[in-house]
Amino acid sequence: MRRTARELLATTTAQLAPDPQANRLVPLIARGAASRDTLAALALEQHGVIAADRRSFLHLAERAAADGAPQSAAFFRTLADGEALAAERLKSFAAACGVDGERAAAHDPLPGCQAYPAYVAWLALNASPPDAVLSLTANFSAWGGYCATIAEALRSHYGFSDEACGFFDFFAEPAPDVDEQATAAVQAGLDGGRLNEELARRYGRLLQTYEAMFWSAL
Structure with missing residues (x-):
């Protein structure tokens, strides 16, 4: 019996x-043992990640729309x-980490931190949109958990305000609409025979490896 998109997303x-x-x-x-310089580096590296990922997602949306995959495009x-x-x-x-415009301009990105968005850009150019949906969604679960832990620690150990923690709160919060869109996109890929589970898992494994590199580089 063929699995549903929800089952495939859960198992992957x-x-x-x-x-x-x-x-x-x-x-x-989480223990309050990381230095504020490390937190600043996290902010600086995320600036590059966020900007790059946004452009990659827009490109994937365009490709999905052109390929007749509206569910993936919406996601x-x-x-x-x-x-x-x-x-x-x-x-x-x-x-809150003490990063100003001058410091941001002088920052030299860490290769280990920018490997993740570089690979997302590779997916935007090379992966089929449904495969990219599956691999990225599987990766988001761990990222959300990390953000929840960081948000709590910033408040309890570093005295950061709610506003300063907002970035991590955003990713830690449940996103049922995004989950539903991912499920619809994966289901459409399965129904249309356009989703390659083996490739999607390979992409997801590499994403997890590059994310581990991000944290190690910091």
Whole structure:
């Protein structure tokens, strides 16, 4: 019996769940043991990630629309809109970390941190939109959990305001509309025979590896 999109998303997310030991930075932040310079670097690197991912999602939305995959196009447009909102919230976090315009302009991005958005850009050019939906959605679960942990730690250990924590709150919050769009896109891919589960898992595994590189580089 063929699996539904919900079943495929659930199993793929479970299969691609990262090793709890793979991320060494978030536990440090959770204990208040990470320096404010490290938090500032996190803000600076996220600035590059958010801008790049937004452009990648817009390109995926255009490709999906052109390929007759409106469900995938809607999903990626929603992601792009979310990145725009996140970019605004990131400003308050960066300011709380002491990042000003001069420091941002002088920052030299870390290759290990920017490998993730570089691969998302590769997906935007090379992956079929339904495959990209599945791989990205599976990756988002771990990211949301990291953001929830960081948001709590910023308040309890670093004295950051709600506004300064807004970037992480945004990604930590449940997003039922996005989940529904992802499910619809994956289901359409399955129904139309346009989703390659093996490739999507491969993409998802690489995304998880590049995300682990992001935290390790910081």
